[in-house]
Amino acid sequence: MRDSGHSLESIVDASLALLDDIGLPDLSMRRVAGALGIQPSALYWHVENKQTLLAAIADRIVEEAPAGGGVADVAWSLRSALLAHRDGAEVVVSTAALGLGSGALDRRIREACASAGSAEPTRDATVLSQFLLGHCYLVQQRMQAAAIGAFDAAPADVAAATEADFAAGLGALTRYGS
Structure with missing residues (x-):
């Protein structure tokens, strides 16, 4: 089997575009290969x-969030990155649940x-990660429901309408978590 000439980076690029x-x-895998103009078997040179591919996509989504800042800054930037991609939260949740990927989301938090x-950054990060992922997953589910008329809002308005809930939840967790 010969190499397709693609890199893991180009495969993740194409996969993320397809995800969106x-x-x-x-x-x-067949759709990703088709988008790249290669046979599906060529993907397995890289993933x-x-x-494994979904874990690489999850890592890319998390990498899009600017690094650094305080707890709230990190949480808000990760929220933006997760919501920037269709099903981004679900990809990151499933990757985290299976212990795949780099663990960058938990590490940042x-x-x-x-x-x-x-006093317990690992425990606090676990709780904040679960809140962040659950919140973003719920928002994206509502956005999808709104897109088919099953939720009374415009899909683009759902994320903005849930910002206050995210802020309140983040505030409660950081105020009472210790």
Whole structure:
């Protein structure tokens, strides 16, 4: 088998573009290969399986969030990155649930918690990560429901309408979590 000439980076680029266009349920190795103009078997030079590819996509989504800042800054930038991609939260949630990927989301939040003086930065980061991922997953589900008329809002308005809830939840967790 010969190399396709593609890199993991170009495969993730194409996969993320497809994710944004068609969503996670329709994202397949065959579709990614088709978008790249290669045979599906050529993808396996770079990724072991679809879960490995999804982990690389999740890492890319998290990398899009600016690094650094306080706990709230980190949480808000990660929220923006997750919501910037169709099914972005679901990809990151499934990757985290299976212990795949680089763990960058948890690491960023843990570092912010430690810098803020948390007595238990790992525990606090776990709780904040779960809140962030759950919130973003719920928002994206509402956006998808709104797109088909099953939720009374415009899809573009859902994320903005839930900002106050995110701020309140983040405030409660950082105020009472210790």
